Amino acid sequence: MPDPSSVATFFTTHAALRAEKLLQTADIPGKLIPTPRHLSADCTLALEFPSALQDRVREILDRHAVETSGMYCLE
Amino acid sequence: MNKIVYFDNAATSYPKPEEVYRAVDHFQREIGASPGRSAHRLAVAAGRVVLDARERLARLFGVGNSSRVVLTPNCTEALNLAIKGSLRAGDHVVCSSVEHNSVMRPLRRLAADGVVELTVVPCSPEGRLSPAVVQKQLRPNTRLVVVTQASNVLGTIQPVAEIGKITRKRGILLLVDAAQSAGCIPIDLPASGIDLLAFSGHKGLLGPSGTGGLVIGEDVDLLSLKEGGTGSRSQHEIQPLHLPDRYESGTLNGPGIAGLSAALAWLEAQGVAALMRRLRELTAALLGELAAVPGVTVYGPRDPKKQTAVVSFTMAGKDVAAVAATLDQRFGILTRAGLHCAPSAHKTIGTLRRTGGTVRASLGPFNTTEQVRYFGACLRQLSGK
Ligand SMILES: Cc1ncc(COP(=O)(O)O)c(C=O)c1O
Numbered sequence: 001m002p003d004p005s006s007v008a009t010f011f012t013t014h015a016a017l018r019a020e021k022l023l024q025t026a027d028i029p030g031k032l033i034p035t036p037r038h039l040s041a042d043c044t045l046a047l048e049f050p051s052a053l054q055d056r057v058r059e060i061l062d063r064h065a066v067e068t069s070g071m072y073c074l075e
Numbered sequence: 076m077n078k079i080v081y082f083d084n085a086a087t088s089y090p091k092p093e094e095v096y097r098a099v100d101h102f103q104r105e106i107g108a109s110p111g112r113s114a115h116r117l118a119v120a121a122g123r124v125v126l127d128a129r130e131r132l133a134r135l136f137g138v139g140n141s142s143r144v145v146l147t148p149n150c151t152e153a154l155n156l157a158i159k160g161s162l163r164a165g166d167h168v169v170c171s172s173v174e175h176n177s178v179m180r181p182l183r184r185l186a187a188d189g190v191v192e193l194t195v196v197p198c199s200p201e202g203r204l205s206p207a208v209v210q211k212q213l214r215p216n217t218r219l220v221v222v223t224q225a226s227n228v229l230g231t232i233q234p235v236a237e238i239g240k241i242t243r244k245r246g247i248l249l250l251v252d253a254a255q256s257a258g259c260i261p262i263d264l265p266a267s268g269i270d271l272l273a274f275s276g277h278k279g280l281l282g283p284s285g286t287g288g289l290v291i292g293e294d295v296d297l298l299s300l301k302e303g304g305t306g307s308r309s310q311h312e313i314q315p316l317h318l319p320d321r322y323e324s325g326t327l328n329g330p331g332i333a334g335l336s337a338a339l340a341w342l343e344a345q346g347v348a349a350l351m352r353r354l355r356e357l358t359a360a361l362l363g364e365l366a367a368v369p370g371v372t373v374y375g376p377r378d379p380k381k382q383t384a385v386v387s388f389t390m391a392g393k394d395v396a397a398v399a400a401t402l403d404q405r406f407g408i409l410t411r412a413g414l415h416c417a418p419s420a421h422k423t424i425g426t427l428r429r430t431g432g433t434v435r436a437s438l439g440p441f442n443t444t445e446q447v448r449y450f451g452a453c454l455r456q457l458s459g460k
Contacts, residue, residue: 011307011315011320012307012320013307014126044306065139
């Protein structure tokens with residue numbers, strides 16, 4: 001069974017792309033995906049990453065003042 | 076003769092670094108899509124190009140948060156956004172007497188409409204603005220001070236950091252027009268007390284035309300100049316408040332921004348401080364050549380350390396437009412004559428009516444000492460001496 005994923009959603013494309021880059025720099029596997037409609041309509045792009053790393057992701061985004069509109073665990 | 080000597084870099088820089096042409100071409104052919112709209116791979120690739128440009132600009136200006144870098148089609152729109160987005164009815168605003176019309180006209184209009192009171196602070200004959208005189212003009216209702224960091228007519232560099240100390244202390248916003256300084260002299264927003272920095276992407280930053288932007292300080296809140304599609308928060312019919320989208324309605328200039336990003340990478344590799352030293356050498360050579368031409372009057376500081384590579388002059392008994400036309404037609408040297416969209420600056424140095432402006436030679440990093448010497452020789456020939 002694959003590891004469970006989480007999704008971060010954003011208010012702007014800038015924030016989504018910046019988050020992707022920050023995760024890359026931190027060697028965290030992150031992938032931009034079309035934002036699932038049931039989660040948010042704020043920005044077309046969302047960032048998917050392993051749920052086990054949620055705390056680290058939160059910490060990195062906070063440290064770089066990248067605002068999220070939500071963070072969700074995917075089923 | 077088909078040799079061209081381009082001395083009009085203050086209008087827009089030419090040529091650009093080779094990488095800029097390649098980046099524009101690459102974007103047009105291989106990326107093409109609109110950044111920030113769709114979620115497909117090309118739209119994401121376009122978005123990454125814009126992100127890179129924004130992050131490079133943030134680094135260049137000493138700004139930590141790249142979402143505060145708003146991209147516009149030119150410096151004029153950035154200045155209009157800063158001015159009209161910050162001023163409210165009953166406010167007082169101060170600017171220098173060497174401002175470009177892209178500052179002067181929005182301010183004059185707001186004053187004429189009775190929205191704001193405007194004080195234009197006279198500069199010295201060299202175009203220098205005194206921080207002490209600015210301070211004396213401040214009132215309890217002063218909201219904004221606007222200063223052109225380097226004059227597009229005289230090259231004069233203003234003491235922006237000193238003015239920033241005064242405005243910070245009084246809680247007044249400082250808007251800097253960096254059209255002529257960005258890429259030409261190092262700029263550090265937080266260290267200089269600058270709240271708003273408007274820049275052209277196509278002058279000293281060496282990007283394509285159709286690029287520019289406004290850096291908005293962390294605590295500064297502006298009204299938007301225009302509203303529209305941002306590709307974000309599309310369920311709402313009201314403008315989103317998140318930066319940069321709040322101020323970037325409409326499709327961005329992808330190819331232009333790609334070129335600007337390549338230009339910024341080139342600037343980073345060269346180093347703005349190193350380029351500034353090189354331009355100072357060229358300016359010193361240019362001033363030297365002009366001093367050796369009989370009948371030439373040079374305006375501004377006439378000191379490479381106090382100015383950018385922009386030099387205005389007149390020739391006794393000769394019409395400025397005719398001088399520029401002859402330089403072009405006979406010698407292939409491209410300068411700009413007239414008022415340079417800055418009538419108030421020409422009033423300051425006394426060339427508004429008396430001579431109908433000046434001839435302006437403005438250099439860029441691709442000009443050479445040989446070109447400057449050739450220019451001097453041509454002017455000596457023109458002077459008939
Ligand atoms: C001092 C100054 N401010 C503003 C501008 C306007 O810049 P842009 O042409 O990018 O709108 C210019 C150049 O035209 C300028 O020299």
